[in-house]
Amino acid sequence: MGKQEAAEALGLQALAWLVANDDLLPVFMDASGVGADDLRAQASDPALLGAVLDFLMMDDAWVIAFCDTIGAQYETLMQSRQALPGGEQVNWT
Structure with missing residues (x-):
């Protein structure tokens, strides 16, 4: 399994953990603007x-x-x- 695939697998675990957390899930949804339908439809989206x-x-x-x-x-x-989109370290030198 490559870095990207491993990162996506961990991201899916994090999403499952978040969805199971009744206190934290609404905070994420409010902060991100993502709805329940979006979570289901985009669960495998690396972004x-x-x-x-x-x-x-x-x-x-x-x-x-x-x-x-x-x-x-x-x-x-x-x-x-x-390893996921948008997570690259930027070197400003």
């Missing part, structure tokens, strides 16, 4: 998965809770985010 990872990385507690749930290292989220 949406990147947005989910961006959202989770806004709060260390969310990163810890998600990573502890799936048994992943905390830095895995950032590494996966970099």
Whole structure:
């Protein structure tokens, strides 16, 4: 499995975790403007998965809770985010 595929798989896990979180899902939907139908229709869209990872990385507690749930290292989220569209690191030098 390549980096992009692994990142998408982690993004799908993050989306599933988020959908199962009754407290956090409405916050994501309000912040992103994504509706329930959009989530279903775009669940495999790498851009949406990147947005989910961006959202989770806004709060260390969310990163810890998600990573502890799936048994992943905390830095895995950032590494996966970099492999998805819009996650490239920009070097301004």
